[in-house]
Amino acid sequence: MLLTNATLDYAKLLEEFKELLRHNGLKYTTQREIILKTLYDNSEHVTPEFLNKLIQEAYPDIKVGIATVYRTLSLLEDAQIVTSLSFGAQGKKYELDRQHHHDHMICTMCSKIIEFFDPEIERLQEEIAQKNRFRISDHSMQIYGICESCQTNPPKRGNH
Amino acid sequence: MLLTNATLDYAKLLEEFKELLRHNGLKYTTQREIILKTLYDNSEHVTPEFLNKLIQEAYPDIKVGIATVYRTLSLLEDAQIVTSLSFGAQGKKYELDRQHHHDHMICTMCSKIIEFFDPEIERLQEEIAQKNRFRISDHSMQIYGICESCQTNPPKRGNH
DNA sequence: GTCGCTGCAAAGTCTTTGCAGAGAG
């Protein structure tokens, strides 16, 4: 029941993005594409700052300001193309929304994030909301702990 | 399955706190007690800033600096006397740990937080962690949506 | 051409820290 890395067609994703921009009278710019592509190429949970660093490495010739990264992530989040995760320390991490909803196990030593999905938990959540007459729009679940490798190896610093 | 407000003896809580301080060579100060008491008297999820405001209202004669609130909340969180919840917007909210673990439904309109507990979900979480050889230290689950009253009434601003 | 977008730097939040005086043990 572990989702390692759902497949997602980049061309399709890009088309969706362009459509979103068109539909809202927004412009398709190099920076926006680079940000989307970099999120696609790095299917992990990234902070805005780390994403910016990835972009600098992958596209050394093109300057993308951190403000643009924030603005674009905001845009993508509103459009539900990316999701954000905020926990413990300050700051959020973003990931492409792979359509498949999933939850997270977060290693408190190395910051690694393991994704999982359990249909039974999903069902129970619906049930609880219903009992409380709560109209669910979204939900997130995080399990904190120590991942397998940190249980044996010394901890390292994760991206952040 | 809804926990409205678990009972918790303040005297006992205070004793636990004093013991913690004693045990760590820390001092029992007026500010620290006020902070604990205010958390106790307001069994809701509060931001440090809101907690500070509550204190000013309840104890107009005693000055408690916001830095002290942050420092004490940190201390209490390390001692697992309070728990924090971070989501969506920036900032964390704190609550007294009532021993009973519970999860949260968060209204995206009025910021109200409804607590719940489901043993079946707890069990499933354990199971998933075990499957991934993940050693759980803690977990948190949030369901976002619109609460019953906001579904009918206009939204108001919550504490923040 | 128009109007949105971008980078930059400045301004905002929220949180932490340095310090000198206050106060608990």
Add this chain to the structure above:
DNA sequence: CTCTCTGCAAAGACTTTGCAGCGAC
């Protein structure tokens, strides 16, 4: 008395905003 705490203000981390020039359409 000693050594921790506290309030204050300054510093930090992260994020947002104002602006003038740039670039998509």
